[in-house]
Amino acid sequence: MRLLFVCVGNSCRSQMAEGIARSMGHFADSAGTHPAGSIASNAVVVLKNRGISTEGMVPKNVNDFSADDYDMVISMGCGVQCPLMELDQDWELEDPVGQALSVYESTADEIERRLNLLP
Numbered sequence: 001m002r003l004l005f006v007c008v009g010n011s012c013r014s015q016m017a018e019g020i021a022r023s024m025g026h027f028a029d030s031a032g033t034h035p036a037g038s039i040a041s042n043a044v045v046v047l048k049n050r051g052i053s054t055e056g057m058v059p060k061n062v063n064d065f066s067a068d069d070y071d072m073v074i075s076m077g078c079g080v081q082c083p084l085m086e087l088d089q090d091w092e093l094e095d096p097v098g099q100a101l102s103v104y105e106s107t108a109d110e111i112e113r114r115l116n117l118l119p
Helices: 013-023 041-049 101-117
Strands: 002-007 027-032 072-075
Touching (some): 013 041
Parallel strands (some): 002 027
8 A cells, every 4th residue: 555644844743644654564754834843852762672774764745745646545543634635534633742752653553553443
């Protein structure tokens, strides 16, 4: 399945979703409406702890992507509005930015759970 994960900063949830989805065999990208300068360090730690490479992963702008290239566009939450594309699902995940590593780990677990529920 071809998945695009959309968030505001593209530094935490959507980056973890991209990495986890790829590790599960999906084609996945992530992007933000207002991309941060870098991926959150705790998101990098969580992915590396799961054996997922973060090489080449950087925050990207959603305007550089087209929904037509994906089977599903998923918002991670935070009321993201994408005027140039329709969202298929909103997972409404709490933003772990600035919180403890354990919150990032719980978020990654929930992302994996939801990915397993996709058709």
